[in-house]
Amino acid sequence: MVDPRPDPATESFVRHRNLLFTVAYEMLGSAADAEDVLQETWMRWSGVDLGEVRDHRAYLVTITTRQALTRLRILGRRKETYVGQWLPEPLLTAPDVAEDVELADSISTAMLLVLETLGPTERAVFVLREVFDVGYAEIAEAVGKSQAAVRQIAHRARVHVAERRPRGIASPEETRSVTAAFQRAVETGDLQGLLDILAPDVVVLADGGGVKQAVPKPVVGADRVARLFKAGLNRLWAEVSVETSCVNGRTALLLRVDGEVDSVVTLRIEDGLITGIYTVRNPEKLSHMEREFTVQR
Incomplete structure (x- = not known):
């Protein structure tokens, strides 16, 4: 046998x-x-x-x-x-990862x-x-x-x-709260609401891999970042469906077009303010986004 x-x-x-x-x-x-x-x-x-x-x-x-x-x-x-x-390739992870x-x-x-x-x-x-x-x-x-x-x-x-490294590790609750506030401000075009949660030295990085449109260089400073979203990025968001998910162990935003993941947005949060906004649009880096990975120490 x-x-x-x-x-x-x-x-x-x-x-x-x-x-x-x-x-x-x-x-x-x-x-x-x-x-x-x-x-x-x-x-x-x-x-x-x-x-x-x-x-x-x-x-x-x-x-x-x-x-x-x-x-x-x-x-x-x-x-x-x-x-x-x-930018690093985003990783869809189980929600309980955030608890570790x-x-x-x-x-x-x-x-x-x-x-x-x-x-x-x-x-x-x-x-x-x-x-x-x-x-x-x-x-x-x-x-x-x-x-x-x-x-x-x-x-x-x-x-x-x-x-x-970030000055302090944001709790899962704080990450969810700030991410939700960011999503509301961008979707409604609330410039002041966005400024209220951006750190003065916030930076935007976007990775399109030369395939998808993305800002070619870092955008630094709350006023410049807010104007960037007000001027054009909020129009992109109006054309997509947005959902929250656990990406790289943190609450993040998935933007879909016709059901396919178009962009993944993760935030760096310190002392209740956003210090980094990272958007991955390169299709090669999003090919795994329908599959959840198990990470372990």
């Missing part, structure tokens, strides 16, 4: 798959590339002699990190020729943009240590550095991120 249970390699990979996907996504900012990394990880894992592996989780994380580092360097070259502004505040913060658009300012090795070390609490010995094995070097890299990355 054939044993219906999966073989030990498959069973272990499936058990850790959501964790591995989350590691790859936080390193790459792309669901499509993270899934490719998982395929590469499986190919290497399936050829490993499990009798020689003491800790399956650590070994799988090491393989995933190495594959993600290789792909991250390739992505860096792609971004040099990217048309317009680059640290996990939701780590996959937020705002944090992924901060991670973009790190070098590949720094990003890997920061993600593994600060988000997934991986030990220094395991990180050293994954990135091919000594433990002493990894500790120094981790310290530099921690300081770098602390200087650039």
